[in-house]
Amino acid sequence: MTTRNAEDEIAPPASWDVQGSPKFARSSGVGADDVFKWLVYTTAFAVPAVLVALFVLLVIDAWPALARFGLGFVTSSNWDNVKQQFGTLPYIYGTVVTSLLALLIATPVGVGAAIFVTEYAPRPLRVPVSFTIELLAAIPSIIFGLWGFFALTPIMRSTVEPFMKSVVGPLPVIGGLFQGPSVGKDLFTGGVILSIMILPTIVSISREVLLAVPTMQREGMLALGATRWEAIREAVIPYARVGIAGAAILGLARALGETMAVTMVIGNSSRKITGTLLTPGYTMASAIANQFTEADNPLYFSAIVGVAALLLVVSAIVNIAARLMIWQISRGGAEGGNRG
Amino acid sequence: MADTGTLPYKASPVSPLAPDRRYLARKFHGRFMAGLITVAALVGVSVLWLILGYVIVRGAPAINLDFFTQRPLPYGEVGGGIAPSITGTLLILAVAALIGVPVGLGCGIYLAEYGRGSVVEVIRFCSDLVAGVPSIVVGVFVWALLVRHVVGNFSGIAGAVSLAIIMIPIIVRTVEAVLLLVPYTLREAALALGVPKWRVVISVVLPSAKAGIITGLVLAIARAGGETAPLLLTTLGNQFFSWNLLEPIGAIPIQLYNYAVAPYPDWHTKAWGAALVLISVIGVLSTLARVATWGQSR
CATH class of the missing domain: 1.20.5 (Single alpha-helices involved in coiled-coils or other helix-helix interfaces)
Known part of the structure; x- marks a missing residue:
């Protein structure tokens, strides 16, 4: 031992890229470092693997239906198990209508609440208000469903829907949305419950985006003699515009995939597409939940998985769009502001 | 204000500051x-x-000792509870955490400590996409993967896997975020002492980020605990006590759903009771988690 160490010290290394003296070699053979690194890499690559497996498996199972109906799978509104015809248009329609309605209700309320928290609220109120609204996100879908089923639906049927029919119903174009009997369990109620569920998403992200707007923007406007609202409208909102749109689209992504709450209030019966909101319907998610265990033959099952695959692709696209927009505001906020 | 007369423009007869x-x-x-x-x-x-008020007011009458200790009874029999669902939810959540926590933690560690360049971007992006997958689609996937082939029937383990898939992206996101908050000098100090990298991560980085990591885990578990749609397609639910992961197992959200859609008023009260139990557990978990992070960040 001692002689070898002495030799090491006498002969200088040829380069700095040396293995190191045995004196400093680690006691274990294959480094625990390598084992740990390998473990961490495996888990990290498990996440993309799950995503790929998800997509591949769904497409394989959906293939019989997709191959048989082709484009008709998304353009036909004929969904008939007995005749073995599966067109998903009514489900797509239900999903689009309820999600858009939810956005229409939740965006003004959510952005308003975010503006209240960032611009108007007295300091002690800021955290409690945003915390309370964000707690909504922690409530499980099934509890929104229960509340919608027993509390919201009767109110919609007895009060809100007759009111909308009498006020909006006579109007020329949008009046068509509020025709027919008030059933309570319909697309309208589905949209309302979804709007409550996506509210926390819109509030929390809009709040972050608004907080990212430099104070100088507001001060500049106020110094020019603007009122507080004018400063918000002219200097804050244009600056945060892209991020707010991203927040709304992330809310849309959540609305598209919501299952239990919508399933419990949307009626799940009509398979026809009509112009009115006051009709029971299906969304893609509620159709899967309702019919998955009923699928008693291969083509029916394949069609249901096809709906799931469709839902996966659509929500992925919407999610990507939303994240790109939010990413743009958080990274290149100044550019967004100059354009606004 | 005093020398208004020397201004180069014609002053208006009223003060410009007067409210017009x-x-x-x-x-x-x-x-x-x-x-x-x-x-x-x-x-x-x-x-x-x-919503909270509704759940509390309508759920409170259902809460008694039997509710937590008895199994659900057929309609007509008085009493009964949701005990098999409570034990079932705990079991499924525990198994889901056993799968999801190591994967999520490992992936978060990779993103913060090991990953370089575009691979990090790709994995982070994939994790975000998994977070955006509708839970019902996760249910269909796990059904096709496990219930149909590997296990062969509706089972607790399939439910646990679907909940794990829902937990993982939440854990990844929080773990990565809190690990990146750990000052780099801590790592450098440990490395300079000759500590191998894996020991640096386990003994220095993770302990410094402990509060944040626990918050992420608790939030993920709370989120998964309320999931219903994937469980309907994977574990199916069970009226009886079962500890066998290869068989259908009860879960609070499934029991709640079954009680709610039944036509009996007594069962509706029980559904509100189950909702109250579920929301209390989730509320306590989320509040604890958030209070923990506030304590650390302020």
Whole structure:
């Protein structure tokens, strides 16, 4: 031992890229470092693997239906198990209508609440208000469903829907949305419950985006003699515009995939597409939940998985769009502001 | 103000600061919008209390000792509870955490400590996409993967896997975020002492980020605990006590759903009771988690 160490010290290394003296070699053979690194890499690559497996498996199972109906799978509104015809248009329609309605209700309320928290609220109120609204996100879908089923639906049927029919119903174009009997369990109620569920998403992200707007923007406007609202409208909102749109689209992504709450209030019966909101319907998610265990033959099952695959692709696209927009505001906020 | 007469323009007969009609209109408009915005915030806040109030008022009558200790009884028999669902939810969540926590933690560690360049971007992006997959689609996937082939029937393990898939992206996101907050000098100090990298991560980095990591884990578990749609397609639910992961197992959300859609008023009360139990557990978990992070970040 001692002689070898002495030799090491006498002969200088040829380069700095040396293995190191045995004196400093680690006691274990294959480094625990390598084992740990390998473990961490495996888990990290498990996440993309799950995503790929998800997509591949769904497409394989959906293939019989997709191959048989082709484009008709998304353009036909004929969904008939007995005749073995599966067109998903009514489900797509239900999903689009309820999600858009939810956005229409939740965006003004959510952005308003975010503006209240960032611009108007007295300091002690800021955290409690945003915390309370964000707690909504922690409530499980099934509890929104229960509340919608027993509390919201009767109110919609007895009060809100007759009111909308009498006020909006006579109007020329949008009046068509509020025709027919008030059933309570319909697309309208589905949209309302979804709007409550996506509210926390819109509030929390809009709040972050608004907080990212430099104070100088507001001060500049106020110094020019603007009122507080004018400063918000002219200097804050244009600056945060892209991020707010991203927040709304992330809310849309959540609305598209919501299952239990919508399933419990949307009626799940009509398979026809009509112009009115006051009709029971299906969304893609509620159709899967309702019919998955009923699928008693291969083509029916394949069609249901096809709906799931469709839902996966659509929500992925919407999610990507939303994240790109939010990413743009958080990274290149100044550019967004100059354009606004 | 005093030497107004020397200004190079013709001063208006009234002071420019005097409130004219347009100024009053703008001021009124501002007040009006402030009012609307306050109403929006009030609506957001009150919706939560409305739902919570409903759950508490209508759920409280269902809560008694039997509710926590008895199994559900057929319609007509008095009493009965949701005990098999409570034990089932705990079991499924525990197994889901056993799968999801190591994967999520490992992936978060990779993103913060090991990953370089575009691979990090790709994996982070994939994790975000998994977070955006509708839970019902996760249920269909796990059904096709496990219930149909590997296990062969509706089973607790399939439910646990689907909940794990829902947990993982939440854990990844929080773990990565809190690990990146750990000052780099801590790692450098440990490395300079000759500590191998894996020991640095386990003994220095993870302990410094402990509070944040626990918060992420608790939030993920709370989120998974309320999931219903994937469980309907994977574990199916069970009225009886079962500890066998290869068989259908009860879960609170499934029991709640079954009670709610049944036509019996007594079962509806039990559904509200189950909702109260579920929301209490989730509420306590989320509040604890958030309080823990506030303690650390402020």
